[in-house]
Amino acid sequence: MDAPTPDPPPEAALIREAARRARLSGREAARRAGVSETWWRHIANGYQDVRGVRVAVQAPDDTLVRVAQAVGLSSDELRQVGRDTAADLLDELAAPPTPTSPSTMATNNPQIEAIATLLATLPPEAQDEVLRRVGLTQPAAPQPTAPQREPREKRRTQRRAS
Incomplete structure (x- = not known):
């Protein structure tokens, strides 16, 4: 028996459609957003399976902003689906x-x-x-070094010769 699928948050359909329009695979969209493919699927589908139960997923605002940037969503589109804080963050990044x-x-x-x-x-x-x-x-200019002492053998030889 399949677990009932929760209603996804409104941004899930928006993300999927934007990725489709941008002709991005899930792998490429996830890479661009800096998230794992699994997390991308959870966000784009609006749910994840936890022990056979489908649980609703809503991305945190900062993650949603990265996802929106990856698929080319605007802050206005995020506002239309009720994600005002993420939209404001996206505007800040664009400024x-x-x-x-x-x-x-x-x-x-x-x-x-x-x-x-x-x-x-x-x-x-x-x-x-x-x-x-x-x-x-x-690069630093070479530092002058202290004069090197002559080897001990050479000094002994010089003393004997004097």
């Missing part, structure tokens, strides 16, 4: 960045914070090399 917007403030980016923390654990020479490799600094 040009401003000097005070969080997207331009590196301190609000957890990935940048993690990289900075890791970079701080490296010795200064390694930090310089990492920054050089990512193109943030020019």
Whole structure:
């Protein structure tokens, strides 16, 4: 006996239709949205099977925004199906960045914070090399070194000769 299928949220049909219009496979749409194929299917179908029971699925707003971007949905289309918060987030992403917007403030980016923390654990020479490799600094000029002492054998030989 098949489990009854719950009514999908209205955005599910919208997502499926937009993916079809964009000629995207589920795999490609999921890749573009940065979600697994399984999670994509759950969102696009509006349900998932849990121990033989179909359970309604509604994507969180931030996930829905990535899905909408992947299939070319507009914020107006999201608003029409009652996903106003996701629509607002999509509008924020589409707006040009401003000097005070969080997207331009590196301190609000957890990935940048993690990289900075890791970079701080490296010795200064390694930090310089990492920054050089990512193109943030020019290669350092070679530092003058202290004059090297002559090997011990050569010094002994010179003393004996004097």
